[in-house]
Amino acid sequence: MIRMETSQLRLFRRPRYQWVLWATIVAASYLLAYSLATTNANTDIGNWPQSWELGIQQPIDSSFEWIGDTFAWFFNPISSVIDAVLSGIDAFLLWLPWTFVVAAAFMGGLKLGNRWLGLFCGFAVLFIGLMGFWDSAMVTLSVLGASVVIAVGLGVPIGILAAFNNRFEALVRPILDTMQVLPAFVYLIPALVLFGVSGTQGVFLTVVYCIPPVIRLTNLGIRQVPQAVIETAHSHGSTTFQTLLQVQLPLAKGSIMMGVNQTIMMAVAMVIITALVGVEGLGRDVWLSLREVDAGEGLQSGIAIVLLAIILDRYSYALAQSRPGNSSTGRGAAPGGVAMANRTVGNMTSSYILPFGSMLFLAVLLVLGALVSPLRDFPDALVFSMADPVNRVFDWMAVNLHFITSWIRDTLFRELGYSPIHTFLLWLPWPALMLIAAGLAYLAAGWRVALLAVMGLLFAGIGGVWDLTMDTLSQVLTAGTFTVVVGIVLGVIASQSKAFETALRPILDTMQTMPIFVYLIPVIMLWGIGPLVGIIATSVYALPPVIRLTCLGIRDVPGQVIETAQSHGSTGLQTMIQVKIPLALPAIMLGVNQTTIMVLAMVIIAGLVGGGGLGQEVFINSIWLKMGDGLVAGMAIVFMAMVLDRMTQGRRRTTAPLESFR
Amino acid sequence: MSRTRSTWTKVMLVAVLALTLLAGLACEEGGDDAQTLYLVDQDWNGQLVTTAVAQILLEQEMGHTVATKFAPADSAPLFIGLETGDFHFVCCNWPSYSAELLDEYVDADGGGVVERMGTVGISGETGWYVPSYVINGDAERGIAPVAPDLRTVSDLNQYASVFATSDTGTKGRLLEFTPAWDTKPEERLEAFGADFQAVFAGSEGAALAELDAAFQRGDPILTYLWEPHWAHAKYNLVQIEMPEWTSDCYPEGSSFNCGFPTDPVAKLIWPGLQEEFPEAFDFLSNFQMTNEQQNEIVLNLTENDLTVRQAAQEWVDANGAVWSAWIP
Numbered sequence: 001m002i003r004m005e006t007s008q009l010r011l012f013r014r015p016r017y018q019w020v021l022w023a024t025i026v027a028a029s030y031l032l033a034y035s036l037a038t039t040n041a042n043t044d045i046g047n048w049p050q051s052w053e054l055g056i057q058q059p060i061d062s063s064f065e066w067i068g069d070t071f072a073w074f075f076n077p078i079s080s081v082i083d084a085v086l087s088g089i090d091a092f093l094l095w096l097p098w099t100f101v102v103a104a105a106f107m108g109g110l111k112l113g114n115r116w117l118g119l120f121c122g123f124a125v126l127f128i129g130l131m132g133f134w135d136s137a138m139v140t141l142s143v144l145g146a147s148v149v150i151a152v153g154l155g156v157p158i159g160i161l162a163a164f165n166n167r168f169e170a171l172v173r174p175i176l177d178t179m180q181v182l183p184a185f186v187y188l189i190p191a192l193v194l195f196g197v198s199g200t201q202g203v204f205l206t207v208v209y210c211i212p213p214v215i216r217l218t219n220l221g222i223r224q225v226p227q228a229v230i231e232t233a234h235s236h237g238s239t240t241f242q243t244l245l246q247v248q249l250p251l252a253k254g255s256i257m258m259g260v261n262q263t264i265m266m267a268v269a270m271v272i273i274t275a276l277v278g279v280e281g282l283g284r285d286v287w288l289s290l291r292e293v294d295a296g297e298g299l300q301s302g303i304a305i306v307l308l309a310i311i312l313d314r315y316s317y318a319l320a321q322s323r324p325g326n327s328s329t330g331r332g333a334a335p336g337g338v339a340m341a342n343r344t345v346g347n348m349t350s351s352y353i354l355p356f357g358s359m360l361f362l363a364v365l366l367v368l369g370a371l372v373s374p375l376r377d378f379p380d381a382l383v384f385s386m387a388d389p390v391n392r393v394f395d396w397m398a399v400n401l402h403f404i405t406s407w408i409r410d411t412l413f414r415e416l417g418y419s420p421i422h423t424f425l426l427w428l429p430w431p432a433l434m435l436i437a438a439g440l441a442y443l444a445a446g447w448r449v450a451l452l453a454v455m456g457l458l459f460a461g462i463g464g465v466w467d468l469t470m471d472t473l474s475q476v477l478t479a480g481t482f483t484v485v486v487g488i489v490l491g492v493i494a495s496q497s498k499a500f501e502t503a504l505r506p507i508l509d510t511m512q513t514m515p516i517f518v519y520l521i522p523v524i525m526l527w528g529i530g531p532l533v534g535i536i537a538t539s540v541y542a543l544p545p546v547i548r549l550t551c552l553g554i555r556d557v558p559g560q561v562i563e564t565a566q567s568h569g570s571t572g573l574q575t576m577i578q579v580k581i582p583l584a585l586p587a588i589m590l591g592v593n594q595t596t597i598m599v600l601a602m603v604i605i606a607g608l609v610g611g612g613g614l615g616q617e618v619f620i621n622s623i624w625l626k627m628g629d630g631l632v633a634g635m636a637i638v639f640m641a642m643v644l645d646r647m648t649q650g651r652r653r654t655t656a657p658l659e660s661f662r
Numbered sequence: 663m664s665r666t667r668s669t670w671t672k673v674m675l676v677a678v679l680a681l682t683l684l685a686g687l688a689c690e691e692g693g694d695d696a697q698t699l700y701l702v703d704q705d706w707n708g709q710l711v712t713t714a715v716a717q718i719l720l721e722q723e724m725g726h727t728v729a730t731k732f733a734p735a736d737s738a739p740l741f742i743g744l745e746t747g748d749f750h751f752v753c754c755n756w757p758s759y760s761a762e763l764l765d766e767y768v769d770a771d772g773g774g775v776v777e778r779m780g781t782v783g784i785s786g787e788t789g790w791y792v793p794s795y796v797i798n799g800d801a802e803r804g805i806a807p808v809a810p811d812l813r814t815v816s817d818l819n820q821y822a823s824v825f826a827t828s829d830t831g832t833k834g835r836l837l838e839f840t841p842a843w844d845t846k847p848e849e850r851l852e853a854f855g856a857d858f859q860a861v862f863a864g865s866e867g868a869a870l871a872e873l874d875a876a877f878q879r880g881d882p883i884l885t886y887l888w889e890p891h892w893a894h895a896k897y898n899l900v901q902i903e904m905p906e907w908t909s910d911c912y913p914e915g916s917s918f919n920c921g922f923p924t925d926p927v928a929k930l931i932w933p934g935l936q937e938e939f940p941e942a943f944d945f946l947s948n949f950q951m952t953n954e955q956q957n958e959i960v961l962n963l964t965e966n967d968l969t970v971r972q973a974a975q976e977w978v979d980a981n982g983a984v985w986s987a988w989i990p
Contacts, residue, residue, distance in 0.1 A: 189738060197733065197743035278733050278743065287734070290867035291705050292892065293874045398875040410828045524871040525878070529837075529863040530829050610864040616841070619864070623842040624762055625738045 033424035037415075048430050048466035056463060057628030064627050068193040079200040086146055086199040093138040097369020097376040100362060102126050105311065107358050112318035121314070124307040132385065133282060133304040134378040140271055140281035140308065143199060147206035147267050152260055155211045159218025159259075160244065169219060174642075176212040181597070181641040183604040183615070184209060184273045185622040186634035192277065202274035206267050213262035221255025222248050257320030264316050265513075268309040272515050282308070286517055295394045295521040296387030302518030309513045398525040405526040413532050417482065422474035430461065437643075444647040452646065456639030463632040465614065472603055472613035473640065475531055479538040480599050480644075484592055487543050491550025491591070492576065501551060508544040516541055516605050524609060531613070534606025542598035546591035553587025554580050593648040600641040699942055702740060702752040703730045707970070708890050711959040712753045712782070712951050714974035715985075719945070722978075723989055726942055735759070735866075740930075741767040744776040750932045750939070751779075751946055756786050756888075756925045759843050761913070768930070779929040783950040786925030788845075788888040790815070790836065791899040796824075796882045805880040814903040818856040824882050825858065834858040837885040839869045845886060846912060853918035854904075858884070873897065888925075890953055892960070944990035955984075 093101075106122030128137045162169040184205050195201045225248045233243045249256075275283035282305050289298035369376040425433065434457050442450035460469040494501040520537065527533040557580050565579045581588070607615025614633045621630035699720065701713050713730060720726040731749055733740040741763050743749035757764055768774040792812065794800075799807035809821040818834065825834030838847050838860045847860035863869035869885070870893060876883035877897050884902070887893060904921030911920035929946065936943040955977070963973035978985065 192739055192742050196746045197731075197739045197748045201739075275732075276734055276737070277739050278731055280732055284732055288705055291870070293867070293870045295871075395878045398878045402879060406828070414828065520868065521871045524868055525875040528827070528829075528875070529868050529872045530861065608865040609868045610862055612862070612864075616862075616864055620840070620842040623737060623840075625766065 029424070030420065033420035034416075036427050037419040037423040048461040052461060053464040054462050057626070057632055060628035060631055061626065064190050064193065068190075071194070075194045076196075079195045079198060082146065082150075082200040082203055083198050086142060086203070089142040089145060090139055090199075093142055094135060096138075097365060098129055098134060098378045099375045100365040100369050102129075103362055103365055107362070108315060109311075112315055117314055117318070121311050124311055128304045128307055129378040130382055130384060131300050131304060132383040133285065133301060136280070136282045136285050136301070137304055137308060139279075140283065140305075143202050143206065143274065143279055143281060144264070144267050144271070144308075144312070146199075147203045147210065147270075148260070148264055150203065151207045151211040151263050151267070152214055154207070155214035155259070155263065156218050156256060159215040159256075160222060160249075162215065162219040163222035172215065176215060177642060177645075178638050179208055180212050181600060181638050182634050183618050183637060184270065185604060185618045186627075186630045188273075188277060188622050189625055189627050189630065197278050199279060201277045202279035205274055205277065206270040209270050210263045210266035213266065214256070214259035217255050217259030217262070218252065221252030221259075224255065225251045254320055257316065261313065261316040261320055264312045265309060268305065268312065268513075269515070271305055272517050286515060290517060290521065293521060294387060294391065295525070296390030297385075298518050298521060299390055300385065300387055302514050305515055306510065306513045394522050394525055397522070401526060406528075409527050409532045409536065413478065413482070413535055417478040418474060418531060418535060421477050422471070425470045425474050426467075430457075430466070433457065441643060441647055445649065449643060449646040452639070453643045456636070456643055459639060460636045463636065465617065465633050465636050468612070468614050468617050468633065469636050469640070471531070471611075472606075472615065472637070475535050475538070475606060475611060475613060476599055476603065476640065476644070479535045479542065479602070480596055482535070483539045483542045483595050483599065484546055486539070487546030487591065487595065488550050488588060490543075491547045491588075492554060492581070494547060494551040495554035504547070508547060511540065512544050516602070520605070520609060529610035531606070531611045533609050534602070534611030534615075537609065538599050538602040538606060541602055542595045545594035545598065546588070549587045549591030549594070550584065553584030553591075556587070557583045589648065593645065596644045596648050597641060600637060600644065603637050698727045698729050699939055700748065700750045701728060701730050702743070702749045703732045704735045704740075704752070704754070705732075706735065707892060707960045707963065708784070708956045709735075709754045710970045711963065711974050711977075712784075712956055714970050715951070715959070715978060716751070716753060716946065716949055718971075718974055718978050719949075719985055719988070720942055723985075724941060724945060726939070738763065741776055744930055744932050747932050747934055750935055752930045753782050753949075753951075754784060755928050755930050757928060758786075758788070758913075758923070758925050761844055775933065777931050777933050777935075779931045779947055781926045782929050783952045784890070784927040784956060785953065786888055786890070786927050788886075788922035788925065789901045789904065790884060791887045791901050792882065792884050793877055794898045794900050795880060797900060800880070803880055808882050812902065815854040815856060815905075818854065818858060818884075818902070821882075822857040825884050827861075829861055830859040832857075834884065836860045837869055837872060837883060838862045839866055839886060840864055844913075846918060847886065849912070849918040850904075853920075890957060890960075892964075895961075895964070941990055945988055948988040948990070950988075955981075 102122050102125050105125040106118045108118075109121035110118030128134065158172065162172050187208065188205065191201055191204050195204055222244075229247060229251065230243055233247045238246065271281065271283040272286050273283070275281070275287045282301050285301035286298055286305070289295070289301060365375075428436070434454055437453045437457060438450040441453040457469075460466050490504070494504055516537070519540070523537045523540070524533055527536055554576075561579060561583065562575060565575045570578065603613065604615040604618055607613060607617070607619045614637050617633035618630050618637070621627070621633065701717055703710055703713055717728045717730065720728045731743070733743060733749065733752075737760075740749070740752060740755075741760075744752065745767060755764075767776045768778050792809070795803070795805045795807070796809050797807055797812050798810075799805050808824045809817075811817055812821055822834035823832065825836075826832055827835045829835065834857065836847055836851065836858050838845060839862070841862050851858050851860060863872055873883060873885055873887075873893065874897075875881075885899075887899065893899065905919055907920045907923045909915055910917045911923070912918055913923075929949070931943075931946070935946075959973050959977045962968065962976060963970060966973075968976070
């Protein structure tokens with residue numbers, strides 16, 4: 001008898017049976033959760049004891065006030081300098097004749113890419129004008145420009161420091177993680193107190209959010225410069241500073257430019273949030289159309305933002321790719337060493353200058369534009385609107401697709417997903433929940449993450465946001481599960497059918513660049529308000545990475561492996577499940593990881609469509625000027641994001657490429 | 663040859679850069695003036711046209727340099743901006759939507775850092791509304807009246823199931839906007855004894871989108887809303903009667919068995935306004951606009967597809983008798 005038990009236990013240790021064990025546990029807890037939800041079980045027993053909530057909000061409020069009062073002498077001048085620069089750029093961009101900007105966009109694309117890029121950029125700028133967003137787009141561009149310049153100006157030095165000092169890097173990393181996940185609404189109010197209501201405020205919010213990639217990739221780029229090259233430079237008598245300037249930075253340029261590219265894209269994502277602190281431009285247009293339920297107008301301003309984003313993305317991407325010696329890994333440049341690096345610096349400036357003829361043409365346009373009014377200000381007569389037909393389509397969908405959308409919402413998401421998970425989390429006594437969270441975190445990513453999970457839950461309890469955290473956690477888990485399942489299925493299909501993938505690609509691109517606020521109205525018109533619509537909107541937003549990376553991972557499975565499997569008599573489905581998907585698992589997990597982070601970025605949006613939870617708490621407190629409460633709820637989101645991020649990354653981080661260079 | 667060409671190119675580049683920079687500097691000099699008066703634009707048309715009328719009169723009749731800046735309705739940025747002098751004047755603050763901020767910034771013990779300049783003349787009304795077709799039906803759209811006898815809040819209970827949704831089960835749903843506004847829906851529903859549940863849309867845009875979708879489908883919906891608001895023109899809403907508000911009622915008293923108090927919409931200013939712009943200060947204290955006047959301009963704007971500025975200008979041109987008394 002005993003023998004049999006041990007042999008059974010041993011069976012469970014084998015991977016395949018372990019899988020069965022886990023599936024059983026998950027299925028059992030789901031069944032329990034489902035029955036709890038359908039029987040309306042009493043969930044009071046799971047509550048965090050109220051007397052254990054410590055008032056940590058009040059001290060945060062007063063310390064922020066103290067900082068604001070004490071350091072006003074420091075922040076006010078910064079604010080006025082940035083403001084002056086902003087209004088200068090702004091006035092300048094608005095002064096530029098539109099014909100000049102269109103031509104410059106075309107020629108920039110031509111120079112950096114090919115004629116198609118040039119045509120696309122020229123038409124995109126023209127189209128923004130045609131939709132009636134010329135002035136808004138120029139204002140947005142000036143805020144974006146100032147933010148990106150400041151982010152790069154601060155980010156590259158910080159990245160260099162991080163590359164040279166491991167301790168500094170260890171310090172910076174969690175701060176960067178926090179900056180990317182902490183909802184902007186949390187630091188909106190403290191920033192208002194420090195910088196006042198001005199363009200500076202918008203720039204500050206944007207810089208905080210968009211600076212992490214340029215720091216990360218500068219750090220990475222410099223660390224990846226081969227040791228041999230640096231030693232060669234030293235042996236030729238270069239000082240550390242000279243080596244940095246003439247060898248490491250030029251070789252890391254590709255990587256740094258990739259960081260700049262990502263920084264630009266993240267800055268674009270902040271355009272709408274900055275409208276809330278009084279920055280004009282495209283973000284404000286989206287915001288106004290939201291309040292007037294004008295989905296068509298919102299979509300138009302959204303398209304203007306997307307076009308701007310694509311132009312900036314392609315330009316900066318082309319700049320990042322343009323020096324063949326500086327691939328983002330830096331390895332390609334290794335043999336050339338110092339000589340190559342020097343040549344790169346020499347070439348860098350001259351090769352971006354446009355040919356003489358184009359310059360002359362632009363100068364003529366500039367002079368003409370200054371003289372002839374229709375060539376200077378975008379003529380109103382050309383402006384058209386497609387808002388009405390778009391609105392009619394949305395109205396039609398709201399009426400005629402309601403039967404299917406309400407089924408998706410009520411049966412698929414509520415009854416099968418959100419409701420069981422939510423009830424289960426509330427019903428579970430809090431110590432049990434902590435234990436389970438710690439156990440899962442330990443199994444997925446080790447004891448540090450388990451500790452982080454326990455700390456996060458303790459923080460939520462002590463901070464008085466336990467119930468809100470459970471609300472948000474259940475929404476995140478529902479949305480995450482749905483996204484991962486649907487994403488992997490779609491990714492597998494896309495990997496098998498080229499046509500499907502081609503059709504999917506532009507949709508995924510749009511889903512990722514279109515500001516989320518733009519499709520809130522259509523989503524609400526189809527699904528109504530409440531936690532469910534937050535979950536659905538989140539799932540839509542977070543789908544692309546997992547689809548893309550699943551598809552990529554399966555495509556990259558070596559041909560021989562598949563052939564071997566087939567020669568052993570595997571059917572197509574068997575090959576997929578037993579060979580391709582397991583081999584593609586690292587790529588799929590990367591997609592799952594990115595999707596998780598995107599789901600958490602949506603928590604705040606869920607609060608704006610009736611999802612409640614931590615997102616709503618953060619939003620309300622930003623209106624009520626309660627920094628303490630906002631920060632506590634925001635940090636609860638950050639903890640959740642960090643734990644889920646580490647768990648989906650598994651133990652990969654410990655073998656990150658950086659480590660190998662130390 | 664190629665050498666001279668590249669030299670020329672550089673010369674041209676420098677020339678174009680210099681030209682554009684000069685032009686930019688020239689523009690900036692004209693734009694940023696210490697004497698600019700900043701009015702606040704918010705995010706609804708009634709507010710925008712009222713501000714535009716004030717702006718036009720300040721510019722054309724009094725020769726001031728006026729610019730507008732944007733702040734979302736009755737939000738923290740608005741109050742902080744009025745404190746620091748980034749903003750100088752906002753025409754339309756609805757007290758009951760920013761009670762906490764008013765307490766902190768305007769009515770704080772020992773004097774506020776933002777000043778109230780009396781009312782602007784608009785009175786805001788808040789209540790619960792249903793689309794007219796819920797009570798009267800709509801023969802044209804083929805909608806039957808589902809709550810024909812709904813007049814007051816005491817009639818709500820017999821129609822609870824009509825307004826029920828999958829979120830509220832058997833209870834009826836009251837659509838609320840954001841919990842950030844202190845609207846006390848649960849307390850009122852309890853006091854009225856209505857078997858309804860308040861559901862928060864989280865933001866104004868979300869609530870209005872939900873209302874719009876219900877209207878398109880012809881579904882019954884009970885929603886919180888206020889007047890003046892553009893939604894009334896689009897959706898033909900009927901207000902549900904509540905017991906009249908008295909001083910025993912919340913927020914002054916403690917009873918919730920009442921409707922909402924009328925909102926005396928107020929002008930707020932930066933405290934330095936009187937010293938820096940004495941004439942504008944006098945004008946702005948005289949400046950008044952009634953619900954009817956505001957609605958007239960908004961209607962002209964939407965029906966004839968004008969810009970805010972055009973609609974305001976037309977009103978100014980036609981109503982010299984009204985505004986001439988405001989000019990000091």
